[in-house]
Amino acid sequence: SQTIHQWPATLVQPVGSPLSLECTVEGTSNPNLYWYRQAAGRGLQLLFYSVGIGQISSEVPQNLSASRPQDRQFILSSKKLLLSDSGFYLCAWSVLAGGTGLRFFGPGTRLTVL
Amino acid sequence: KNQVEQSPQSLIILEGKNCTLQCNYTVSPFSNLRWYKQDTGRGPVSLTIMTFSENTKSNGRYTATLDADTKQSSLHITASQLSDSASYICVVREGGSQGNLIFGKGTKLSVKP
Numbered sequence: 001s002q003t004i005h006q007w008p009a010t011l012v013q014p015v016g017s018p019l020s021l022e023c024t025v026e027g028t029s030n031p032n033l034y035w036y037r038q039a040a041g042r043g044l045q046l047l048f049y050s051v052g053i054g055q056i057s058s059e060v061p062q063n064l065s066a067s068r069p070q071d072r073q074f075i076l077s078s079k080k081l082l083l084s085d086s087g088f089y090l091c092a093w094s095v096l097a098g099g100t101g102l103r104f105f106g107p108g109t110r111l112t113v114l
Numbered sequence: 115k116n117q118v119e120q121s122p123q124s125l126i127i128l129e130g131k132n133c134t135l136q137c138n139y140t141v142s143p144f145s146n147l148r149w150y151k152q153d154t155g156r157g158p159v160s161l162t163i164m165t166f167s168e169n170t171k172s173n174g175r176y177t178a179t180l181d182a183d184t185k186q187s188s189l190h191i192t193a194s195q196l197s198d199s200a201s202y203i204c205v206v207r208e209g210g211s212q213g214n215l216i217f218g219k220g221t222k223l224s225v226k227p
Contacts, residue, residue: 004157043118043217044158044203090157100146101207101215105157 002027006091006106013113019064019078021109023091026072031093033074034103035066038088050074086113116141118206118218126224131194135202135221137187143209149178149189150203152220158203161189191223199225 003026035047046059048066067075092103118139146165150158164180177190204218
């Protein structure tokens with residue numbers, strides 16, 4: 001069966017510090033991978049998605065970046081965090097092509113920027 | 115603009131009672147509508163998916179309905195349990211090659227003993 005991992009589970013970082021969140025998927029090959037952010041009182045916002053190694057599409061201009069160094073690894077980064085980067089970050093995967101839009105979400109990372 | 119609106123924003127019910135959550139959308143073209151359950155501090159998990167031709171679909175104590183004419187969906191929970199306490203998110207998939215997902219803000223349900 002497929003499993004998706006995210007770490008860390010929680011993170012408290014000062015403004016201006018760097019960020020690295022990691023997501024790995026097990027039990028599937030060539031998945032589509034996604035990073036979402038969920039802010040309080042708002043719906044899930046798609047930040048990045050990837051259809052393959054080294055292929056990243058950005059949905060929202062911001063100071064975050066994403067990388068996919070391996071087929072089942074997706075990393076979310078920032079060089080300098082802003083207060084507005086606080087939120088719940090969710091990694092997700094889906095089948096590569098076709099499908100119904102079903103997303104399998106990871107357990108999430110709660111990021112607080114102070 | 116494609117939007118998904120959910121109501122109520124939050125809801126408190128007693129254990130054993132029924133409740134209905136609403137989802138209205140303006141997404142066009144339409145592909146499907148999915149309900150997710152998100153426990154606090156966890157990722158969302160799919161409960162059910164509705165396509166254009168489906169009116170009702172059940173998953174245990176959860177029953178989803180879809181009226182494609184009025185662009186409304188509901189999620190009915192029967193005989194609620196404490197474990198039903200969660201946020202319920204309505205997600206509509208656009209039709210076409212892109213198939214973008216439009217997320218509602220969710221309804222936070224609290225089931226009290």
